[in-house]
Amino acid sequence: xxxxxxxxxxxxxxxxKARAGYSIKIDNTEIALFKVTTGEVFALENRSPHPKGGxxxxxxxxxxxxxxxxxxxxxxxxxxxxxxxxxGQVRTFKVEREEDIIxxxx
Numbered sequence: 001x002x003x004x005x006x007x008x009x010x011x012x013x014x015x016x017k018a019r020a021g022y023s024i025k026i027d028n029t030e031i032a033l034f035k036v037t038t039g040e041v042f043a044l045e046n047r048s049p050h051p052k053g054g055x056x057x058x059x060x061x062x063x064x065x066x067x068x069x070x071x072x073x074x075x076x077x078x079x080x081x082x083x084x085x086x087x088g089q090v091r092t093f094k095v096e097r098e099e100d101i102i103x104x105x106x
Contacts, residue, residue, distance in 0.1 A: 007096060007103040014100050016041065021057035021066065026104060031093060032057035033102065034066060034077055041095050041102055042077035049073075049088030056090070 010024050016035040023046050024031050032046040032055075044066070048054030054070035061067075064077050074083040080090035094105040 006106050008106060009101050010104050011102040012100050013041070013097055013102055016102070019061040021059060021061065023055070023057040024104075026106070031104065032066075033095075034061055036061065036064065036077065041097065043093035043095050043104055044075070044077065044080055045091040045093075047090070048075070049082060049090055 008026055011022065011033060016022060016033065018035050018037045022033040024033060030046040032044050034042045044056055046055060046057050048056060048068040048071060050068065050071045050073060054068040056066055056068065056075065058069045059066040065074050066077060067074055073086045075090055076083065080092040082088035096103045096105055
């Protein structure tokens with residue numbers, strides 16, 4: 001089976017502020033973009049895995065992590081894993097940058 005990936009332009013790199021979250025929507029999926037101080041951009045599903053949820057784009061970004069604004073769960077921007085002692089996983093999305101354009105790869 002051959003899968004074709006689609007690159008979707010979602011933001012201008014120069015418009016993203018470091019350590020801030022941005023909410024975008026692709027079809028019915030809400031995605032949070034995060035630019036860290038190194039200039040890397042990460043994309044996660046914009047919902048905490050906690051049963052009551054939480055909007056991750058509103059969370060505090062520190063290093064390679066975002067903290068759920070409702071439950072303070074520490075979530076890795078790289079792989080979406082919730083850090084111990086809490087448990088869970090957030091869906092991540094591949095991000096590519098071409099000059100000033102940020103793409104999500106689906």
